[in-house]
Amino acid sequence: MQVQEYKEHNFRLLICSESDRFEIERLSPIEHIGYLQMYDRDGRLEIRDLWINEEPEDFRGKGFGSILIEHAFEYAKEKRMDYIFGHTQKDDYRVHRFYEKCGFKVFIDNRYDRAWFLYPSNGGLMNTPDFDQLAKLGGLGNELGIYEFN
Known part of the structure; x- marks a missing residue:
């Protein structure tokens, strides 16, 4: 698992390359924000699930979904999908x-x-x-x- 921390924005991205999954969580206090699950489908990237946590704090509408999508774009480009x-x-x-x-x-x-x-x-x-x-x-x-x- 690869981890990228964005301390200035108080979150980190966990790249689970073995499962084609990105997770995002708040650094302080540590809390799961959301994830993006994706699959390689014959050279095309399928986004199967994008979920942003609403409880106990609503993280929707704060740009976290867009962050996950941007990483999916980078992943697809690297894999030449x-x-x-x-x-x-x-x-x-x-x-x-x-x-x-x-x-x-x-x-x-x-x-x-x-x-x-x-x-x-x-x-x-x-x-x-x-x-x-x-x-x-x-x-x-x-x-x-x-x-x-x-």
Whole structure:
């Protein structure tokens, strides 16, 4: 496990390379803030879970999720992955806005009641992704009816 401390901001990032997981915690007093779980899916990085603690102190909206996403961007770039993707609930607009703010493009999938978020890790313009392939990688099947979220 690799640890990066940011003492001036009172947190540290734990990079668990053996499990493709980043954890973030406050230094003083020590408290778990959140984590990001990700998987390599055929040269694409899937964000499976991003969680920020709300109890006993609410850490949401304080930039910790963005810190974790930035490290996922760096990880994908180092591994030369094509893009980063994931999905969330179709009607969770707060989460949609979060991913858009981080640079992702959000698409709504009416068939599976999901919202896909995608980011090109190579920094280039993203061509229209193969949603059937994403659904297969994410374990959702294919034949999707998707339109862009505005």
